[in-house]
Amino acid sequence: MADTKPKNFRVIIVGGSIAGLTLAHCLMHHGIDFVVLEGRNEIAPQEGASISIWANASLAVDQLGILDDLLAEVEPLEYVYNWSDKGKLLSYLTAPGLSKIEHGYDNAFLERRKILQIFYKHLGDRQDSVLTSKKVTRVEHADTHVVAHCEDGSSFQGDIVIGADGVRSKIRSEMWDHMDTLGLQKEAKKERERMTCEYDCLFGIASPVPGIKAPDILRTFGEGWSLLVVSGKHDKVYFFLFTRLDRKYKSHEIPRFNHAEMDQHVAPHLNRPVTDTIPFSEVYKRAEVRNWAPLEEALYEHWSSDRFACVGDASHKMTPNAGYGANSAIESSVALTNHIAAMLKENPEPKTEDISRTFKEWETDRKERLIPTWDTAAMFCRLESGANLKFRILKYFLKPLIDMGHRSTVESIAGGEAVSCLPFPERSFQGLVPWKCHDDLSSIVKEKTWQRVLAGLPLLGFTGLAFATMVPVVLKVIPQMEDIVKLGTWTTRTGGIVNLQLPLFNLKALDEALRPMIAFFLPAITGSDVVSRAQTFPFINDLGGIFAIWMLESYRKAQTLPAPLLPIIMGALSQLGGIGIFGPIYYFIQYLQVSLLQTSFANYRETEPTTTYTLLFALTAGQYIPCLTSFFAPALESRKWWNALWQIYPVTVPLLQLPLNKLLNPKSEGSANPEIRVQNRQKSLTAIRVAYRSIAVASALGFLYARYTAPAGSSALSIFWPGLTKPESSFEGGVAWFLQWDQIISMGAGFTWLALRFRELKRSGAKFSWWRGITGLVGTTCAFGPGAAFALGWGLKEELVYKVGLRK
Template identity: 40%
Template sequence: MVSTLTPEYTLKLQYMAEPTPEQPLRVIIVGGSIAGLTLAHALLRIDVDCVVLESHDEIAPHVGASIGILPNGARVLDQLGIFDDIRAASRPLEWSFAWNPDGSLLYRNEAVKVLHERHGYPLCFLDRQIVLDALFKHLGRQQKRVHTRKKVVRVQTLPDKAVVHCADGSEFEGDLVVGCDGVRSVVRNEMWRYMKPRDAASKERSLMTSEYACVFGTSTPTAGLSPGEIHRTFAKDFSFLTICGKDGIIFWFLFHRLAKRYPADNVPRFDQKQVDAHVSPYLSQAVANGVPFSAVYSNAMFKTLLALEEACFTRWWTGRIVCIGDSIHKMTPNLGQGANSAIESAALLANHLRQLKQAFPGGKIPLSRLERHLLEWQTGRWPRVSQMCAAASALTRLEALATPIHRIVAHYVLPITESLIVDQASQAMIGAEKLDFLPLPLSSMSCSMPYIPGYDRIRGLFIWRRLLATALFVCLYYLSANGETNLLPGNRLTSWSAQDIPSTTEGVTVSGLARMLLPSQLTPVYGIWFLEACREACTRSDLLLCVLFLWFKSTKNAKLITLHAYSAVGLWIAMHLKGTGNTWPVCCAVHYIRMPLSRLVLGRQQSIRAEALRVFHPVMLTGYCLLLLAIACYCL
């Protein structure tokens, strides 16, 4: 459904009357897209008088753009009763694949499924028009507040009000102007005019640059790509992101590096007739195994070429003007967080405006109080937004293998650190903003990883508890070693090791058969140990080990086998030299410290990685049995 211009607005109009005691706050939202419509919904829920001015003649034009709604944005949209429409119109993503440009697999994982389970919402990728349409449709009778063909050209702030001027000569008055007008924001430019000191604007402007361009489009179903799959191709100076959504519709993106990093005033503008010429060098590169980009591109229904600006501005408001969304935090799309962050910014701003409204139930809000809340709003939002901008920027460069370090990470670290990546993504979700004045939806509460800002810090604290708890046992262990107490069964240096390890059995006769049977006795113990070490919750420690073994260039499985076999051999040698009694307590203590129980209860953290199960038998055979047998035979 689309709102159209009514004749009354062709006249110059004073939209709002003087504030009445019941309506002390009047907000003018410039831009009727994700940020603007989300904010309008939220403000209407708290009875704030608002109006949305949109320059286009349609709210939800069909231009072939797509959008991914992630759990942090989904939760707010769910609070507003809009998410069900989005869920119904999309096919939740399940499988992630990463490819080299020749079509060979870098890695494949279920990260998006894990995120769904942890945070209660699927990753929905769909036509952007559907999202905007749902936002507009759910305004119901309040759609009359959305005015299309209202191109804002100027904003005036006065001590007691702000006035917004449109290109058609109409004017709108309010207490606060919110710029939701995207990356080329007029409201932001107007805000800069009012900023002090005078050079503040030029400093802000210099924060926006563009180093990558993107060709994106939508294609009809293409052989080799199945619904629910998300494919990324990592290549030198370019990357593909290809998503197969509902009914097999393909949403695709080709990101490529520009010749240089352009400043804001000089960002290239492309002629859409250049698209074919632009993509031609990439047509033979693979978006998935056996699927060249040409196969997707030849099915394209829509395609667009644009330069990608990046900026995380530091001044988000001044006086009666504030900006949210792309107008103030513009990130590259690789992370899929631009719109989701805009939704969060709108939610937190609405929370602050509600507090203001409650503080002044029957009168006009002083500018100083408004400014205090805007300051608190920006201070509250800044850590997450700046992290998101940095993460999006890093991901764009990682996928385009921008530096040798990016190449090493993409080729050797990412394939074996799936759960680390998922953990990072979860970090982005758990501190997400919500609307404080609406109930939390069931989906967001029936998930395994709660949305609690600072949750990781709480989790991090557990390590001190674990260290303290372990310290007690370490003390007992050393006391027993000095012979001061006899708390451990027997002497740990001789008795335990004498039963198990051939070369430390001085003075004890161990039959040849017993030595031959040794592997069969120890293998189950080592097997359990190996699998325990492969639980998702152990990720971070595994990363350290993986980095140590980066030099080993082979297939993914071989890397894992080597990794675990080597660590297993290390453990075995330690037992051999120092005795089981010496080694096991240390191993158990380290294991306890590295795998907090709090991590084990989170979603799939307790599950054992499929890769580990696949290499279990080769690892046990090469890492333990054969080696142990060889040494046992040698000692015979």
């Protein structure tokens, strides 16, 4: 232990809670003196409470040398079964079982009393600094110290006082009174009124129940109520019945419950399903200990004032449904001691203003993670109990919701706090997801949202360029295009006639919407403008590969409906208004949505191989074949029809893929087996390789064909570069100009997006040469076209993501 401060600096911890004992351990390892004042007459009373310890808290607990004893008391959690109020299985998940694979730590669930006993035991010689029957009644705040006065007449002096005394914190109340003396009466008044209560919880511990076995988590989603039942070691059962109160209560009116009325309270819920075959009555009748309490909620604005600070439930009380409370308390305590230790290292004799500044820095840093956690806990409680129509509907979409939630949870857990003076345990390096607190990652995890927005702004610059170049031209072309549609026919330069009045799909609204879009491409697909044909064919051929990459980016890890909507919508808009306008917007949104710096590379990369292969099949049928046939069908009328089919590929490709994917994709929630996980990652990469190489070949063939069949005397520059002078006023000239700029701008935005991704990978430790990459990009573009270069660039990004993911 490093002694970094004078021996007389002393921390008074009020409350022998999990937060309080975590503070004691951390201070002990930092070499900072402390005393713990617990109001009850024992440190670990039996109250029927049980809590979960997730990986984000396990990291610090492992550093403190406590984790092994905790794990000896638990069966690691592996499965979650979500049931409806009718006993129908809504979803089955293996996310808890993946925790050790992802982070190096199992999820644990055990009695709160056991945790307190183990934490207390590991204080060793410092157990004598934990005093029971010391109920603090008043705190005296002086310029240089604080004094805590206890009900038994004793008093304790220290430099700071930290309230770890729970939801009804005396120290928090004393802090508010102190704020009043500082002229902060309005702020203190708001804090006193911040706590609310909408739910209560009847919880307890039961003897084994037939049919409920470790390592299962059983959740039942009701309306106005919900159930959580967890099986632990030796099949001991921990149960929670959450019910919604008749209204939302404010802090001063939160009800207290008569324990003699527990049976009456639970009676309407005894037949609620725990599973499809087990009612709650089977659990409740085996209860060995039980309790009934209101579920207060409060996220306070002020966690500290001068020499006062509060941690755990005293500063951020949340509902327990998601199991975040104790884990957040541990993290807050670890973070607070890290800040205190850093302050003392810099200034061994801090004044009140130094302490206050340190506390505020801790608050700011901690709230960045805590606020989303608190919000998620509140949302999850209301989702389980069907608090309103929205939540009652969402419970039927649990699988995609939890998939998306799991991805964000993985990232959140990876940001868990670590004790700054202790080494990282070996276990913390064994997960697939890198911990953000590891030294080798400290330089790449601090990118803020505004920094990403700033980095991504050049993408929106391409949209601005599109409005400056493409929009004025298309505004001139549209009236000419409308005249062609009204006329009903198009005559090519060689005398061929295309009838635009014939039905396409025998759907009047769709046919009418497509006719102007077909007319726009008639100069190219009929060969009336041979130069434009040489540019347009490889360009719209490339669009298939671009769309495939967009879709693959949305398929990461789990196939959920909301994610693919972005490429589908942006693809459809690109067909209507030009990918030069909407493509950069897609890249900007996608860049903000997914950060390689803050995402598990293993989770970011994985797609189901079958999903990748079915996408390639659907892309061939829905985009490549219509594109090819619209240029090379013998009859002009056939070209028109195939072009109409090509126009709607952002919709038809997903529609073609969906049934194939449902039919061929195995329903799997993943595996906790490391060998299987490695095999799955390799299969995913193999499929990705097939995809990007196939796309590159298709784009290269289209480019080479167009290049070597172009009119004699036309250069690549004249075919693909629009030039700086305004186009001629003819319909053909305007269309050609528009499509040239559409290609230049969209590909420029795509390459810029790739550059941003490579920048992230470089900062993540990927090894590559910028010079060689740029040279290869330019060379591939000149030789095989921009579509092939983009596909190969994306493929290189995937290869690097895979390598970095393995190393981390």
